[in-house]
Amino acid sequence: MVHDLYQETILDHSKHPRNCHELAEANRKAEGYNPLCGDKLKLYLKVNGGVVEDASFVGSGCAISTASASLMTESLKGLKQEEALKLLDRFHDLLTTDSPVTQELGKLVVFCGVRDYPARVKCATLAWHTLKSALENQQEPVTTE
Amino acid sequence: MSALTADIAAGFDVDRIREDFPVLKQTIHGKPLVYLDSAATAQKPFAVIEAIRKFHEVDCANIHRGVHELSQRSTAAYEETRAKMKRFLNARSKTELIFVRGTTEAINLVASSWGRRNVREGDEIVISAMEHHSNIVPWQLLCESAGAKLRVIPMNDRGELILEEYARMLNPRTRMVAVAHVSNSLGTINPVKEIIAMAHRVGALALVDGAQAAPHLRVDVQALDADFYALSGHKMVGPTGIGILYGKSKLLNAMPPYQGGGDMIKSVTFEKTTYNDLPYKFEAGTPNIAGGIGLGAAVDYITHIGLDRIAAYEHELLVYATGALGQVPGLRMIGTAREKAAVLSFVIEGIHPHDIGTVLDRLGIAVRTGHHCAQPVMDRFGVPATTRASLAFYNTAREIDALAAGLRKVKEIFS
Numbered sequence: 368m369v370h371d372l373y374q375e376t377i378l379d380h381s382k383h384p385r386n387c388h389e390l391a392e393a394n395r396k397a398e399g400y401n402p403l404c405g406d407k408l409k410l411y412l413k414v415n416g417g418v419v420e421d422a423s424f425v426g427s428g429c430a431i432s433t434a435s436a437s438l439m440t441e442s443l444k445g446l447k448q449e450e451a452l453k454l455l456d457r458f459h460d461l462l463t464t465d466s467p468v469t470q471e472l473g474k475l476v477v478f479c480g481v482r483d484y485p486a487r488v489k490c491a492t493l494a495w496h497t498l499k500s501a502l503e504n505q506q507e508p509v510t511t512e
Numbered sequence: 513m514s515a516l517t518a519d520i521a522a523g524f525d526v527d528r529i530r531e532d533f534p535v536l537k538q539t540i541h542g543k544p545l546v547y548l549d550s551a552a553t554a555q556k557p558f559a560v561i562e563a564i565r566k567f568h569e570v571d572c573a574n575i576h577r578g579v580h581e582l583s584q585r586s587t588a589a590y591e592e593t594r595a596k597m598k599r600f601l602n603a604r605s606k607t608e609l610i611f612v613r614g615t616t617e618a619i620n621l622v623a624s625s626w627g628r629r630n631v632r633e634g635d636e637i638v639i640s641a642m643e644h645h646s647n648i649v650p651w652q653l654l655c656e657s658a659g660a661k662l663r664v665i666p667m668n669d670r671g672e673l674i675l676e677e678y679a680r681m682l683n684p685r686t687r688m689v690a691v692a693h694v695s696n697s698l699g700t701i702n703p704v705k706e707i708i709a710m711a712h713r714v715g716a717l718a719l720v721d722g723a724q725a726a727p728h729l730r731v732d733v734q735a736l737d738a739d740f741y742a743l744s745g746h747k748m749v750g751p752t753g754i755g756i757l758y759g760k761s762k763l764l765n766a767m768p769p770y771q772g773g774g775d776m777i778k779s780v781t782f783e784k785t786t787y788n789d790l791p792y793k794f795e796a797g798t799p800n801i802a803g804g805i806g807l808g809a810a811v812d813y814i815t816h817i818g819l820d821r822i823a824a825y826e827h828e829l830l831v832y833a834t835g836a837l838g839q840v841p842g843l844r845m846i847g848t849a850r851e852k853a854a855v856l857s858f859v860i861e862g863i864h865p866h867d868i869g870t871v872l873d874r875l876g877i878a879v880r881t882g883h884h885c886a887q888p889v890m891d892r893f894g895v896p897a898t899t900r901a902s903l904a905f906y907n908t909a910r911e912i913d914a915l916a917a918g919l920r921k922v923k924e925i926f927s
Contacts, residue, residue: 369874373867373925382926404866404882405896427896429864430926487870 543876698847
């Protein structure tokens, strides 16, 4: 019924989020907020020589936003900053366009069902908006509105 | 269930009423629509849809202007709604009823027009902890510009206002007390008559946000002694974009206009403009004529069924739904006031309201999820958001069963 949206991987990551903790060595941090549903997220990145060496998050949100943050932090590790931003663009395309699913998205393809639930796109992109803000070192909390 | 069904059969033919609402006869994702979001907007009966269609098809003209036949017809139909609203609210005169876009505009009108003339530095405005943002922000704006203080009546864990605290708050600097008749996020029915009387004892005025009350219980502005009463047409099976501000004549007469333009004037020269009489002083520009006419049909429809019967039936549904949802493991009701309208706001441990809302939607069940434009209420109960099922007289016990079954499905998926 709703399994196109809540695929097994998404349910798994929402119930058991990975990298869900603060990160003492983080040198980039950002906060994200979705005023529509009250979801809040703090993202921690350890960036060294232009490469994301570690990533983690804390926050409260729905299954989609929690799973998205969890899978995002997994995908980021080892990526160069520009690769991370490119992945953000691919991920955004996955959710908002009919573009074919590309290989580079890896596990993130589980979010392809979100495009059929327009009201939930912001849940899936909150972590990624926050990533952009962290990489650009913005001080103000980013919101999805 | 059986007792409820028997009561329905005896006094309230809900299946017949549902025939009047075309929108209800559809399937969503292959399931019959279960519409439980009437506190956001109520569905519209044929009578309202027809009245609007007839206006556009047969009577369409601007009002208060032409001498031609169509203009006279549209003016008569529009003004007839004012007369109907006078009876509906038991106002003294129809000149006390101002057409506005909705409750939000009604409150902004009072905060802006009455507020700027009467509120000074050091004065106080009292609202309550359960207000909708539309009965918070206009007063904040006023307080900021006037240097006045905004005070908030607290509530207990049931979601009931603590009147002892309110009594202590009142003082000779209190200018206005603005409270909801019925809370949109909790369902609490506030003792507004008592709240108004207490305000009057210290010389303050009282405004009641009636958006959630008007379609569900009988409102008598004279019995309440309300100074202002605001409501929205679309919450009471009328169209969007039309609402009513009731105000006592002597107050409205003393207030400056809210907006300037056509229809609100008697004469205009570049040196001096003379304003029109009530209610037109507050109705600048061509109004939502079709909406006004639709609202008239909505009032007729509700009056024909009878507000007392509506209130009694909805109360039975509320009791039934409270019992049914109470059986869902891990569900916590937010808002358990002893006097309550048919609003069920709840959280389920470990499951976010948006996930609940999405799964229910796939089952054809429409509920509201989020903060319901009442973020301070969410903060008070320590939750970021709730799921809200809000009922109307066209809902049935079967639909409550569908909701309860849907919530069990939600639990299955997420735990």
